[in-house]
Amino acid sequence: MCHCHEKLVGYDVVTKLDEESRRESLESRAVKVLKSCIHRPTILEVLDYHGQLQTGGQFIIRNCVRGLYNTFAKRYASYFQRELLVMDDGGTIALDWGYTMSHQTTYLDKNRPIVVLLHGLLGDSQSEYIYHFIPRLLNAGYRPVVMVARGCGGLALTSPSTFAGRISWDLYEAIRHLHRNNDPCQIYGIGYSLGAAAILHFMAHTGEFSGLEGAVAVCPPWDVVNTSFNSSLLSKLWLFLLAIPLKVYMLSHHITLTRLAPQIFSGIDLWKLIVSKTIHEIDAVCYKTFQRVKISHNGHKVTATTTKFDDLEEYYRDISSIHYIHRITVPTLVLSSTDDPICPISDSPGELNDVEVGDSVVTVRNIIIVIEMHQRTNLPILAGEGPIRRPFGLSRRLALDKSVVR
Secondary structure (H helix, E strand, O other), rough: OEEEOOHHHHHHHHOOOHHHHHHHHHHHHHHHHHHHOOOOOOHHHHHOOHHHHHHEEEEEEHHHHHHHHHHHHHHHHHEEEEEEEOOOOOEEEEEEEEEEEEEEHHOOOOOEEEEEEEEEOOOOOOOOHHHHHHHHHHHHOOOOEEEEEEOOOOOOOOOOOOOOOOHHHHHHHHHHHHHHHHHOEEEEEEEOHHHHHHHHHHHHHHHHHHOEEEEEOOOOOOOOOHHOOOOOOOHHHHHHHHHHHHHHHHHHHHHHHHHHOOHHHOOOOOOHHOOOOOHHHHHHHHHHOEEEEEEEOOOOOEEEEEEEEOHHHHHHHHHOOOHHHHHHOOEEEEEEEOOOOOOOHHHHHHHHHOOOOOEEEEEOOEEEEEEEEEEOOHHHHHHHOOOOOOOOOOOHHHHOOOHHHO
């Protein structure tokens, strides 16, 4: 099945600026913001060198604070107005427009630029790193909207397609919808973890038709094949923990998927799925049910062709940022940790392997900026989005600094 779409309505492709001058300008702005976010060691890092206790503690505290806001301090809470979108295959995603008590109508102000947020694996608009980020985006003059993937955030599956393999095309359809209903407007994207991989994949394959003015990718999985077979103890721990919600997702939607496409999903071995201990083991059971949407453009229009993955490695290659990041032409910031146990910088493009200790901003081909940080885990980069203030809340600072993403 092939779907063709002309250039985004109201979105004119401007003449490209000189790549070298634009790269230098973007890099200098990133360095300026970075200097205000210099990480200073604290006593916590001496006691918790690998950062895992801090990560777990912040996750728990941010969720507790979110619960307190929603129950007792509603003036500080984040709220969402949900808009449902039906995709061309019958699947359903959601656009959750964020607002607060002090910004109740801000998301309706079409004079403000839009920031599309893509959550991580099986997250949604209530994920604590997004929930606490909404007020800051509103205060900075943006209209935040969270794209909730298929089957996530309480969404029912209305087609025999999960988020795997289709999230990039769903993002394209969502941005087309935003341009149609908010023309003219500037749209930026911020993706976290798997959402970061999706936004990089989307921009690499849509090129100048992406509809985005700029993007920030936080902790993208560079090479999922290597990540899946990472033998470190910390990596095994986090992959085990991440496998739990993925297993719940597949099991909770199994009846619906079997009803919608019995010839595809009835063959899943539920016992193997239940006893799976890692994401790799779950994917090995389910990858044959994933739909792959190949996105391409020929300079005039964007096309998408639906196929199946031949094997698990092909699926992993398709979502690994390292294979297509060089094709991105939209101004992009990639925040990645040097010692991330889930998405290590060692799996990133070769240019980063030669970065010396102390370097913070490097350019990878075209205009891709990579922020190197020593965080020792996949989550502390998000520490700035919440009640806990840490000196390395870079994703918050960079996302709010309009001079960097423009």
